Structures are given as C-alpha cells and as structure tokens.
Amino acid sequence: MWLSMRKINEIFYSLQGEGFHTGVPAVFVRFSGCNLKCSFCDTRHEEGRLMSDEEIVEEINKYPAKTVILTGGEPGLWIDEQLIQLLHRADKYVCIETNGTQPLPVDIDWITCSPKQGGTVVLTRIDELKVVYQNQDMSIYDCFSATHYFLQPCSCKNTAEVVSYILAHPKWRLSLQTHKLIDIQ
Numbered sequence: 001m002w003l004s005m006r007k008i009n010e011i012f013y014s015l016q017g018e019g020f021h022t023g024v025p026a027v028f029v030r031f032s033g034c035n036l037k038c039s040f041c042d043t044r045h046e047e048g049r050l051m052s053d054e055e056i057v058e059e060i061n062k063y064p065a066k067t068v069i070l071t072g073g074e075p076g077l078w079i080d081e082q083l084i085q086l087l088h089r090a091d092k093y094v095c096i097e098t099n100g101t102q103p104l105p106v107d108i109d110w111i112t113c114s115p116k117q118g119g120t121v122v123l124t125r126i127d128e129l130k131v132v133y134q135n136q137d138m139s140i141y142d143c144f145s146a147t148h149y150f151l152q153p154c155s156c157k158n159t160a161e162v163v164s165y166i167l168a169h170p171k172w173r174l175s176l177q178t179h180k181l182i183d184i185q
C-alpha cells in the first residue's frame, strides 16, 4: 500500500557531516518520529507536518544537490518504493540513515545503519555501519556485515579513545561530526 502523506520534521540543505559521505552537499529530509527511545537521542524529530510526495520533491528540487539523505527519527517508518522511484526520476542519489529495524525499499542507493540497543536490525544490505563509541562491548557488532565500518566519538568528547580503538581494530574508520566542528546544521 502506498502512503499518500508522510510526516516531515524538516527539509534543509547542508553538507553531510558524518561518515562515508562527509563533506558532500545534500538535501536532508528529516522524517518525524522514531520507534526507539535512546537515552542519548539529541535529534528533535517529534514535531512534523504531513506532506505529499509532490510537495517533498518540490522542496528538494529547490536545491542544486544530487544527493538526498533521508533521516529522522526513523525514516524507515515513512518511506516506500513509490517515494524512492519519484526521487530517482528527479535524478537524485538517495541515501538513508536508519536504525535498521524497518525493512527498506531495495533500490535505495546508500544505506547507513546505526544499530541501537533494543532494536533488532532486519536489513539484508548495509553500505555503511556507523557506531557511536561509548565504551560498549564492540563484539555486539561482529554479526553485522557492511561494506564500510565507521566509529564516531560521542558528541566529540571521547575522540582520543576512539582513535586508540581504531588503531587497534583497523576494520573501523573514524567518523567525526564535522558539522558540529564547523557550526553548520
């Protein structure tokens, strides 16, 4: 069943601050709501307004970038093949940032998964596994198969620990929240 309206918190244009596509200009579509309640969640995603697909694409097309990043909240609660097809028809490269608990349309171009405690990951493909390091037992990520593995300090506070971990476990690469470092959205 196609969704006719989707709940959007905000649509904005910026640079991707984290992970594999750091520095890439992109239109961010932040969907409202999440199925998890992480104690450290710093994203204000609760508010939102219902928008049609046409309204969403029209807003995205106001900006010149090819890359669109679906984020949240949990965007997997709101998207389907119809929206991805529309974005592809608009010649967009579609990325998603997800907690991995929802099945996703197969034709999304790039999947960044950040698994969270209490959420079972159901994805069959992960391009980028992105983890915030909080001294957790890292063996819990051994079961994930991804093309790229990124480890990120928690709010830029434990960078030295993360660097040290990566040097000892070189499967991982450093991800910094560069948007916070240079004070952009």
Ligand code: SF4
Pocket: 034, 035, 036, 037, 038, 040, 041, 042, 043, 072, 073, 074, 099, 116
């Ligand atoms: S999965 Fe992400 S958006 Fe959802 S509550 Fe956790 S940190 Fe917040």
